[in-house]
Amino acid sequence: MTNAQITLVQLDNYGPWTVTPEPRREADLQTMQSRLFADLSQFFGTRDGYVFFTRFDNMIAVTNGADLEDHARVQESIRNRYPVTVSLGIGTGASPTDALVDATAHLQAAGSAQDAERREVLGGQPLADDERADDDVHIAHFDVNDATGKYTDELDAFSTFVRIEQGYASLMRVLHDEYGGLGFFVGGDNVVAIVPELDRAAYEAVIEHVRAEADMSLKVGVGSGHTATDAGLAAKHALERCREDGTIVEGDV
Amino acid sequence: MTNAQITLVQLDNYGPWTVTPEPRREADLQTMQSRLFADLSQFFGTRDGYVFFTRFDNMIAVTNGADLEDHARVQESIRNRYPVTVSLGIGTGASPTDALVDATAHLQAAGSAQDAERREVLGGQPLADDERADDDVHIAHFDVNDATGKYTDELDAFSTFVRIEQGYASLMRVLHDEYGGLGFFVGGDNVVAIVPELDRAAYEAVIEHVRAEADMSLKVGVGSGHTATDAGLAAKHALERCREDGTIVEGDV
Amino acid sequence: MTNAQITLVQLDNYGPWTVTPEPRREADLQTMQSRLFADLSQFFGTRDGYVFFTRFDNMIAVTNGADLEDHARVQESIRNRYPVTVSLGIGTGASPTDALVDATAHLQAAGSAQDAERREVLGGQPLADDERADDDVHIAHFDVNDATGKYTDELDAFSTFVRIEQGYASLMRVLHDEYGGLGFFVGGDNVVAIVPELDRAAYEAVIEHVRAEADMSLKVGVGSGHTATDAGLAAKHALERCREDGTIVEGDV
Amino acid sequence: MTNAQITLVQLDNYGPWTVTPEPRREADLQTMQSRLFADLSQFFGTRDGYVFFTRFDNMIAVTNGADLEDHARVQESIRNRYPVTVSLGIGTGASPTDALVDATAHLQAAGSAQDAERREVLGGQPLADDERADDDVHIAHFDVNDATGKYTDELDAFSTFVRIEQGYASLMRVLHDEYGGLGFFVGGDNVVAIVPELDRAAYEAVIEHVRAEADMSLKVGVGSGHTATDAGLAAKHALERCREDGTIVEGDV
Numbered sequence A, B, C, D: 001m002t003n004a005q006i007t008l009v010q011l012d013n014y015g016p017w018t019v020t021p022e023p024r025r026e027a028d029l030q031t032m033q034s035r036l037f038a039d040l041s042q043f044f045g046t047r048d049g050y051v052f053f054t055r056f057d058n059m060i061a062v063t064n065g066a067d068l069e070d071h072a073r074v075q076e077s078i079r080n081r082y083p084v085t086v087s088l089g090i091g092t093g094a095s096p097t098d099a100l101v102d103a104t105a106h107l108q109a110a111g112s113a114q115d116a117e118r119r120e121v122l123g124g125q126p127l128a129d130d131e132r133a134d135d136d137v138h139i140a141h142f143d144v145n146d147a148t149g150k151y152t153d154e155l156d157a158f159s160t161f162v163r164i165e166q167g168y169a170s171l172m173r174v175l176h177d178e179y180g181g182l183g184f185f186v187g188g189d190n191v192v193a194i195v196p197e198l199d200r201a202a203y204e205a206v207i208e209h210v211r212a213e214a215d216m217s218l219k220v221g222v223g224s225g226h227t228a229t230d231a232g233l234a235a236k237h238a239l240e241r242c243r244e245d246g247t248i249v250e251g252d253v
């Protein structure tokens, strides 16, 4: 059974900060945002979690295994090293979608993302140790077939990007609306999705949906585990089996 | 007149590297990719350029003002500090789209993105000093109206993300297909586009297109300048005027 | 009683790398080295340890609380993100000096720091959970009295630096040779020392030694704890009491 | 003739910040300081300068080739990405020592390093283009002979560190007091010094001084150039010639 722990990371009152006292240079904002994301990825990533950059001012993380103290620690570390602070909402649930709704609610209940008084909220509760099991996290790692030969080496870089984005948009919608999964583009031609337990037919249907809607052919490796890292590495190994065997769904299905 | 200089940054043979000798942990890849992007953003950003993360393994930069030596220098700096290397293709043109086609062609001519022998290509030519003018770069900074009130504080974080992505996808397609512009999501609810010179009616049409297709209401500030930074800051100031005056198009139109 | 766990972090075969195929630019090396140190400081620091930059190619960390898996994880993370790899030697002992001798021996036994075949050694054993106690780590945080008024605002920046370095050299020698402590300059006018349990008279003697040998007047806050962070924060609070009360030794003595 | 341009980078009112509202964790400070230094090293380093970490709250840079606008740009970039700001003093002179005195004076004249009102000073003037020549910068890169065999592989890591520090302290003092040079430890067993034009006999005397005072045997490569990078790379190549030929002084002497 799935038991996802999702953390929503939200920069506090960030919009106003970007234009006070006047608009800040975009390059500095880009550098700052991506370094902040990298730090979160390093922090949770070495605690067996996954962080997705999402909108950069709102990042979504799979944090099974990280407790309240870990969350408070990263909040403090960012306060000590950046000009901005972060609020954290933690949600749990059988479906990743529900867990994120829960996580979001903890922040929204505390105030607006642009409330100058709302700072460093730490809301929600991580899974207790005795609620955790070896297959709490299910990850599906999707990858475009021969993206290099069909797109990168053939089209101009923006057209490739548009093609990949379209496939990605189609994929993330179907996963979310039909299956309760959360898919994130992680660069290149890859989408990592945190999903409930799904069977082979479901993955085949998802892949067929993206082929029909966005004319893009995908393969997927699926893994489950105690943490995002366990599940994610299993998914990556399954994806390699797709490559070796020419299959489109491999792994824990 | 527009005179865009676009650089395509492509990680060399990156796909194979991510799975050799076996799949590398995604969190490490995310951390590495975003730090590499941050470094490029810092490098070109403090030389008055803009870098967009795009697919992370292929990044697109507006580099008016950066010469061949600058490009070679950043290539060397990355080689000295990362486990991967980058190839750089430079293109120029009256339309940003054409400039990027040109930039891409220089890399594709040198070999595949996954050719183990193709490393650290530096192709194409920057604008000569006497070809450069004060309005070479046109930037349009698009922003969603009241994203906080309508989405961030109302929907769960993924649903907000999906909404923003859909508006963004619609916007980047129309800019590219109809106007020769390149639009990039830069986080939050913002899209920065490098565009040819366009008039007010064009921007109104673009905004109306996104409203009709993706049900999202945008405003835009437009700026022009010698470099991306000049144009981009002018665009941001124009966007502030939209906020103050309740208008939807301001700036150099 | 002290029970220090010290980790020696050594870049593998780094000297030859810096000049192959020809000498690399020093600025790139400086950037790379300090980012690598920052990552280690973030990694162990958020696991309640302290890392000192020392020589940058050889860094010394207090790692009570980090187990073998943590050490292996950071080794992998660096391999995945840097052009260099690290070897790690772990030592333990009642005196920090002994623990470091132990840590060093694990690496030296495996081969030379410039042996091209010796890569990513992970030697030695962390403390078992049942060997750990609440006062395992003792930290003394030394600070120069009125460094701003006496040096920074008075002398040129290099002369200030020379003065601070001289005081620091005197302090680190006496701590090491007489007391089995390891003192590290951490920037500004501060030295953080990992020490055995020492009494007030010892600290007064150390401070007097530095006054006599290097004509520099110090104060010190001393803390003990389960981890470096616990001990270090206690030491910092004790140092604040020195500031408030005009005393020169405060804390766990 | 030497014509050094030296920039003093000073964190504004940093001491009080580190303990407000209460002492901040040392690991966060270490991470923040070293990332800030890395950014400066990347910024000036890719503009052909060198930055030395010195005390981290006061850093010294050789900035020949960087103008006022560059200095203002890095100041802004740091303000946009860090919780602290920096003041910059620029000095020039035939001797590096004098240039630094000049640089320091510009900051001291503007107020104390711990004056809460003194923020983001930008004082002093860079060299005008017509004052600059091809041999403005002289760099001497000193290196310990067989540091690996004699120290790293033989002594414990702290004892090696103490030995290197002692040699380094002796070297930096004699360079400063006798020759008007500024020497900085850059990690490993290396000291990079920015020096006036000195002859072979002077370098032999310096090396002999360190041998006699600190029992450490050094070699040195000397380079000159338009910028720190030019001079520094020439010095590194000269140092390689020392290695190949078994000599102790090579290069522009």
Ligand SMILES: Nc1nc2c(ncn2[C@@H]2O[C@H](COP(=O)(O)OP(=O)(O)OP(=O)(O)O)[C@@H](O)[C@H]2O)c(=O)[nH]1
Residues within 6 Å of the ligand: A143, A144, A145, A146, A147, A148, A149, A186, A187, A188, A189, A190, A236, A243, B014, B015, B016, B018, B019, B026, B029, B030, B056, B057
């Ligand atoms: N973030 C991330 N990106 C990856 C990973 N593997 C590949 N990529 C990216 O995906 C791009 C394409 O690589 P591949 O998927 O290996 O290449 P392909 O041409 O699509 O070939 P096949 O997938 O084998 O059909 C690379 O440039 C990387 O950017 C991964 O594990 N994580």
Ligand SMILES: Nc1nc2c(ncn2[C@@H]2O[C@H](COP(=O)(O)OP(=O)(O)OP(=O)(O)O)[C@@H](O)[C@H]2O)c(=O)[nH]1
Residues within 6 Å of the ligand: A014, A015, A016, A018, A019, A026, A029, A030, A056, A057, B143, B144, B145, B146, B147, B148, B149, B186, B187, B188, B189, B190, B236, B243
């Ligand atoms: N990268 C980037 N992001 C920005 C910028 N300005 C705002 N944002 C992001 O956009 C989000 C929303 O901020 P705003 O656009 O100020 O807020 P809003 O609720 O949409 O309000 P209005 O735009 O004023 O109607 C913020 O959290 C930031 O992430 C900017 O200049 N650059």
Ligand SMILES: Nc1nc2c(ncn2[C@@H]2O[C@H](COP(=O)(O)OP(=O)(O)OP(=O)(O)O)[C@@H](O)[C@H]2O)c(=O)[nH]1
Residues within 6 Å of the ligand: C143, C144, C145, C146, C147, C148, C149, C186, C187, C188, C189, C190, C236, C243, D014, D015, D016, D018, D019, D026, D029, D030, D056, D057
């Ligand atoms: N790394 C680190 N540096 C610090 C810390 N506290 C102060 N510093 C540094 O020390 C410098 C001097 O600060 P203070 O020690 O507060 O100032 P002071 O003039 O010596 O005054 P007193 O120590 O109060 O007599 C600052 O610029 C910082 O660089 C700290 O906790 N950690």
Ligand SMILES: Nc1nc2c(ncn2[C@@H]2O[C@H](COP(=O)(O)OP(=O)(O)OP(=O)(O)O)[C@@H](O)[C@H]2O)c(=O)[nH]1
Residues within 6 Å of the ligand: C014, C015, C016, C018, C019, C026, C029, C030, C056, C057, D143, D144, D145, D146, D147, D148, D149, D186, D187, D188, D189, D190, D236, D243
């Ligand atoms: N920052 C920096 N460090 C260096 C450089 N070259 C070497 N090092 C450091 O110096 C250490 C010792 O390397 P070497 O000087 O090559 O080795 P050695 O054993 O002293 O041998 P010889 O100098 O050849 O006698 C390495 O681990 C590096 O940390 C350099 O160019 N810059």
Ligand SMILES: [Ca+2]
Residues within 6 Å of the ligand: A143, A144, A145, A146, A147, A148, A189
């Ligand atoms: Ca693929």
Ligand SMILES: [Ca+2]
Residues within 6 Å of the ligand: B143, B144, B145, B146, B147, B148, B189
């Ligand atoms: Ca908005």
Ligand SMILES: [Ca+2]
Residues within 6 Å of the ligand: C143, C144, C145, C146, C147, C148, C189
């Ligand atoms: Ca002090």
Ligand SMILES: [Ca+2]
Residues within 6 Å of the ligand: D143, D144, D145, D146, D147, D148, D189
């Ligand atoms: Ca050496």
